[in-house]
Amino acid sequence: MDLCDLEKYNVDWYTQVRGCSAIVLKPKTTEEVSQILSFCDKNRLAVCPQGGNTSVVGGSVPVFDEIIVSTELMNEIISLDETSGILVCQAGCILENLNNYLADRGLIVPLDLGCKGTCHIGGNVSTNAGGMRLLRYGNMHGNVIGLEAVKANGEVIDCLNTLKKDNTGYHLKHLFIGSEGSLGFITKIALHCPPRSKSRNVALLGLQDFDKVLRTFRKAQAQLGEILSAVDVMDSVTMDFIEDKNHQQSPIGSHPFHLLIETSGSNEVHDSEKVNNFLDDVINSNLISNGTMASEPSKIEAIWSIRENVSNGYKKCGAVFYYDVSLPIEHYYSLVDDMRNHMGDKCERVFGYGHLGDSNLHLQIEMKEYRKELKDYVEPYIFKRTAELKGSISAEHGMGFIKGKYLNLAKPASSIALMRELKKILDPNGILNPYKIFPSH
Ligand SMILES: Cc1cc2nc3c(=O)[nH]c(=O)nc-3n(C[C@H](O)[C@H](O)[C@H](O)COP(=O)(O)OP(=O)(O)OC[C@H]3O[C@@H](n4cnc5c(N)ncnc54)[C@H](O)[C@@H]3O)c2cc1C
Incomplete structure (x- = not known):
């Protein structure tokens, strides 16, 4: 692999975050993921799990030189029970490929995103992705029936249950859904896929x-x-x-x-x-x-x-600041008006769109060019205002690297303390996706 190849793993979709890793590993099996993590943990080497690298919060790229472990080659469909609709596959299957496979069998993936041709199901589960079908089918916490994950020390956690009903002890799968690669590396998923609507x-x-x-x-x-x-x-x-x-x-x-x-x-x-x-x-x-x-x-x-x-339009602008929040429905659009007042003539335009059915607003600010002082002017304001309106500062994209420093606006101190304790138990040496989700200080 030459340096050009490395670039696409080091830079995020909107080229807003860039790492400088010199190593990308592409395991094919759970055993290989286990060996990689075990080695990295023993040698205190930081790891950045990566799926399709479509994260818009800088979650999927290294911050410094973390070793990138990509699911690109983990793309096998393992089984499908057409009666229960339960599909078992490896984490690196591309969302659109899964959907096409299911279409031939009268089923559908209960998730649809604009970047479906690139994102991986493992990345979708790790971010608890929302998207266009959430109103109908709910989120990944509801649709993932089971999963297999590898802990930071290489131990494989088998929660690859394929039964809808199983109340035997803690539902450990939920620790890995939406934890953005900070608690374990997801290798396999059992997903409930409903019948395709006629x-x-x-x-x-x-x-x-x-x-x-x-x-x-x-x-x-x-x-x-x-x-x-x-x-x-x-x-x-x-x-x-x-x-x-x-x-x-x-x-x-x-x-x-x-x-x-x-x-x-x-x-x-x-x-x-x-x-x-x-x-x-x-x-x-x-x-x-x-x-x-x-x-x-x-x-x-x-x-x-x-x-x-x-979102295709963003690449044709000088710069766009992109925010994904959810708000009590009565405040849904007032945040856009507030932001317009806050920005005045400092930007080209402020606009809002999104999944109204889930109270999820995408608020965008278009500028002629990227200016750090503008970002510093916008971000504390938007996240504070969202918190004041009793909204969430990340509706569906997660915290990643970009939003981590605002976690205290989203969660009470006691919850953050418990999150840190869980991280310590599952990843005591802090090798998995460091600098993400939590404030760095
Ligand atoms: C055009 C566009 C449209 C989008 N639309 C939506 C939308 O409608 N709804 C929505 O929720 N999001 C949306 N997103 C954001 C993004 O696509 C989702 O967060 C997606 O789920 C990420 O999947 P991925 O495979 O690209 O993961 P990546 O971007 O590679 O990684 C995302 C996070 O998960 C971790 N991760 C990835 N794979 C694993 C694994 N196997 N085990 C453990 N951790 C892992 C990474 O470390 C990172 O923290 C959109 C993005 C773009 C660019």
């Missing part, structure tokens, strides 16, 4: 204000019930950004807010009737100004691509 509808609606967005969302919950599978929102500045950077236009013209509502179910006639009744109601209640609906897969993908491609 009928899918997507409505893209234009609305005049955020109050109407919330009222429409409430009606969608009440009237679409069990078939409601995603509710995402984009403000008008997001839509301008998409048009400028991605040259994609809304098929329904410009509106202060766009709401994307998806249903997935098993009966086309039943689902369309529900969706049509819902649309009649929101039109008659003067909640929406315009809208379009799609049931054909190609049209559905075209609508989703508007939303999913927002």
Whole structure:
């Protein structure tokens, strides 16, 4: 491997964090991971577990010269029980590949992210990733039935249960889900994969204000019930950004807010009737100004691509500061207004979009160029304000290297102390993903 090859493992997706590791190891089996960690632990060598390297909080790249252990070659599907829907695979399977494999068998991965073609299922589990299907299927804590992980000292912890019901002692798998590679290295996963919906509808609606967005969302919950599978929102500045950077236009013209509502179910006639009744109601209640609906897969993908491609625009900007927070629903959009007031003319634009159905806001600040003093002006403000509004400073991306220093705004001191105790028990020499999650002081 030459230095150019090393670069892609040392730099994160948005090129905001860069390490300088000279070693990338690519084990193929759990035994090889175990040998690597055992050696590193004995020799006090720090390790950075890496999946698809799509972390947006600097979790997946080394901070200094930690040894990168990549799951790139751990990509075997081990088994699928088509009746229970339980898939067992290695941690390095790419999310989209798993989904394609399941599609042929009438099943679906209960997770969908914009970077599905790159991220690994092990990375998804390690970050407790959310994404587009969380409203319907819940998070990884609910969908991971079992897993296998390797402790820092090389010991293999076998929690690779494939039964939905198993209340025999502590549910240790939860220690590894969402702990961002700080407590162990996940090697295998048993995932519950539900049946693929036969009928899918997507409505893209234009609305005049955020109050109407919330009222429409409430009606969608009440009237679409069990078939409601995603509710995402984009403000008008997001839509301008998409048009400028991605040259994609809304098929329904410009509106202060766009709401994307998806249903997935098993009966086309039943689902369309529900969706049509819902649309009649929101039109008659003067909640929406315009809208379009799609049931054909190609049209559905075209609508989703508007939303999913927002992040492609970042690489075409001078710089974007990117925040992923969740807020009590009544404060969901006020944080965007607060940030606009805070920034004044210090940036190009502030915009907000995200998984409204999960109260998850992606707040972006676009600038002509990266300036550290601006970052120092934005970050304490946004994280403090989110904490004041009783939100979470990381809804779905984790803490990584970037957010670690703000952990005390997210968790009480007693919880942080317990987290540190757990870390000490599982990784006493602190070799696994050091400098991540926790404040460094
Ligand atoms: C365009 C784009 C869209 C995104 N959309 C979403 C979204 O909708 N929802 C969402 O939640 N996130 C999203 N993300 C963030 C990111 O994709 C997720 O956090 C994803 O789960 C990371 O998977 P990965 O395989 O790339 O892991 P990596 O980025 O490689 O690693 C993430 C973290 O997990 C650790 N890790 C990785 N593999 C293992 C392992 N086998 N064992 C132990 N630790 C491990 C790493 O050390 C790191 O701390 C998005 C990112 C991009 C770039």
